[in-house]
Amino acid sequence: xxxxxxxxxxxxxxxxxxxxxxxxxxxxxxxxxxxxxxxxxxxxxxxxxxxxxxxxxxxxxxxxxxxxxxxxxxxxxxxxxxxxxxxxxxxxxxxxxxxxxxxxxxxxxxxxxxxxxxxxxxxxxxxxxxxxxxxxxxxxxxxxxxxxxxx
Numbered sequence: 001x002x003x004x005x006x007x008x009x010x011x012x013x014x015x016x017x018x019x020x021x022x023x024x025x026x027x028x029x030x031x032x033x034x035x036x037x038x039x040x041x042x043x044x045x046x047x048x049x050x051x052x053x054x055x056x057x058x059x060x061x062x063x064x065x066x067x068x069x070x071x072x073x074x075x076x077x078x079x080x081x082x083x084x085x086x087x088x089x090x091x092x093x094x095x096x097x098x099x100x101x102x103x104x105x106x107x108x109x110x111x112x113x114x115x116x117x118x119x120x121x122x123x124x125x126x127x128x129x130x131x132x133x134x135x136x137x138x139x140x141x142x143x144x145x146x147x148x149x150x151x
Contacts, residue, residue: 068121083139106138
């Protein structure tokens with residue numbers, strides 16, 4: 001049984017390698033948004049921690065440009081780790097590689113769209129709520145499929 005699990009979870013498994021690929025893309029995306037938050041803080045000299053503001057001889061302040069990027073990042077921190085767990089449980093159900101790949105692709109795409117809409121104002125509402133909702137539906141679908149498989 002242990003050997004079967006190890007073989008299944010091997011990077012050689014197309015399903016597993018696809019899952020890991022999209023997880024890595026999402027990690028890089030989150031790191032990019034983290035960097036964008038820091039860049040926006042310096043661009044607008046908007047530091048909320050007194051020690052950061054003191055270091056640069058500015059007063060602590062909040063700027064909407066920084067806050068939008070920061071909130072997009074916080075939303076990633078709420079949504080993406082749940083996707084990682086749900087996606088891992090889902091691949092253990094041995095779903096169709098094609099179906100799983102499309103779920104991972106769409107989730108990744110809507111997270112990018114969500115960030116652009118939230119942080120850069122590319123599209124008006126309901127673009128942000130739709131991109132969030134599609135991602136949440138995909139995560140929910142994978143979770144329910146995993147639960148049903150285990151019952």
